[in-house]
Amino acid sequence: MDHFKEVRSLEDLEYLTGRCEHVLTLFSGGVDSSYLLYKLASCSFKVTALAIDLGDGTNLEDLQQIAQHFGADLRVVDGRRAFVDDAVLPAIQAGAQYMGIYPISSSLSRPIIAKLAVDMAGRLGCDAILHTANQSQNSLRRLNGALRQLRFAGYTGSPYEYSAFSREEKIAALSAAGLYRFQARGISGDANLWVREYESGCLDNPENFVAAESIYKWTAANQVAVHDEVKISILQGRPVALNGLATPLIDIIEQLNLIAGSFGIGRYSGLEHLQGGEKVLEVREAPAATVLLAAYRHLETATLDAELIREKLSIEQLWVREAIEGRWFGDLRRAASGFISETAKHVSGTVSFRLRSGAADLSCIRAEQPLYLTDRDQWEKDVARQRGSRGLFDLQLPAPSICVATA
Structure with missing residues (x-):
């Protein structure tokens, strides 16, 4: 253990004995977080398992059964609105895509999870916050970074950083402890209302991988298309209406996931770098993100000066870099x-798309304060007349006088 009070291995849990009274652990109900509850059950401190719903739903009955099995208190927090307002909306405005390839996701969710965990730990008087990210997951530096930046005074970290066990080993241990619900799967995932992402197992090797159709939810092939056109209204940078109806952003996202997803829109595959520079493959689906990011970009090109947009593009990648590197609460991302x-503040108007299999085709841009032309021929005539008249007037001006200064 170092002076930052970091937990990095299962052996560090022994160090916490006698130094902590109440531990808060992030809990999803999956193998990793359940195995940590299993290990914590043998320690002397009180354990609270915190599950945070970011929009992909939680199975409350499963969570309760697992937490109760290991003697932990369960707390479930609805973090959807905090996630949308504090992370997704800024991401839309920042055009937040990793290397311009796919919408970022866990970079947005982990700071919100960390903030909600710190708030809960403060209310409960916890002196440690633990999570279960490992060295092959970028969530490790994002959660650790956020907890440090939020200045949580207790112990923080993941015992899986230096203690590595296979999924099969964890499942076997849980089964031996009387928890038989887990089965070995060849893939792992992370989901929220903005993006569903998958990795590991059959997706380990980017040179030869197949993403099974069964992993998809919003873009599953059996979805029935309801609308083939969508209209998104944005007011001062915030999406406020869908198809002419005033709608909260969280509902716009949920509806677009179903509408655009039914056309198979929003599937991505690409590499992401780990902290040491190694690259790992991730597959994701994000129908609403695909359409909203496109709508915002089209509308800001209609309302912002070209030089301002060019500068913004570089600032966007700075914003994304700070987010993915776990510096969400840092000064640079804030700036x-x-x-x-x-x-x-200047991005207001409506953007429409026609949907077809795998694509959303732009069909209309209507800005409140547009910089675009609606009648190019008439503009040509007006400009020619104005500039021509000015030029003639300039030719008739008398020669400027020259004033010579004398000492």
């Missing part, structure tokens, strides 16, 4: 957010 928020 970049200030620039982006200022530009968002």
Whole structure:
């Protein structure tokens, strides 16, 4: 253990004995977080398992059964609105895509999870916050970074950073402890209302992988298309209406996931770097993100000066870099957010798309304060007349006088 009070291995849990009275652990109900509850059950401190719903739903009965099995208190927090307002909306305004390839997700969710965990730990008087990210997951530096930046005074970290066990080993231990619900799967995932992402197992090797159709939810092949056109209204950088109806952003996202997803829109595959520079493959689906990011980009090109947009593009990648590197609450991302928020004040209007299999085709841009032309021929005539008249007037001006200064 170092002076940052970091937990990095299962052996560190022994160190906490006698130093902590109440541990808060992030809990999803999956193998990793359940195995940590199993290990914590043999320790002397009180354990609270915190499950945070970010929009993909939680099975409350499963969570309760697992937590109760290991003597932990369960707390479930609805973090959807905090996630949308504090992370997803800024991401839309920042055009937040990793290397321009796919919408970022866990970079947005982990700071919100960390903030809610710190708030809960403060209310309960916990002196440690634990999670279960490992060294092959970028969540490790994002959660650790957020907890440090939020200045939580107790112990933090993941015992899986230095203690590595296979999924099969964890399942076997849980079964031996009387918990038989887990089965070995060749893939792992992370989901929220913005993006569903999958990795590991059959997706380990980017040179030869197949993403099974069964992993998809919003873009599953058996979805029935309801609408083939969507209209998104944005007011000062915030999506406020869908198809002409005033709608909260959280509902816009949920509806677009179903509408655009039914056309198979929003599937991505791509590499992401780990902290040491190694690259791992991830597959994700994000129908609403695909359409909303496109709508916002089209509308800001209609309302912002071209030079401002060019500068914003570089600021966007700075914003994304700070988010993915686990510096969400740092000064640099905060400063970049200030620039982006200022530009968002001028982005108002409506963007429409026609949906077809795998694509959303732009069909209309209507800005409140547009910089675009609606009648190019008439504009040509007006400009020619104005500039021509000015030029003639300039030719008739008398020669400027020259004033010579004398000492």
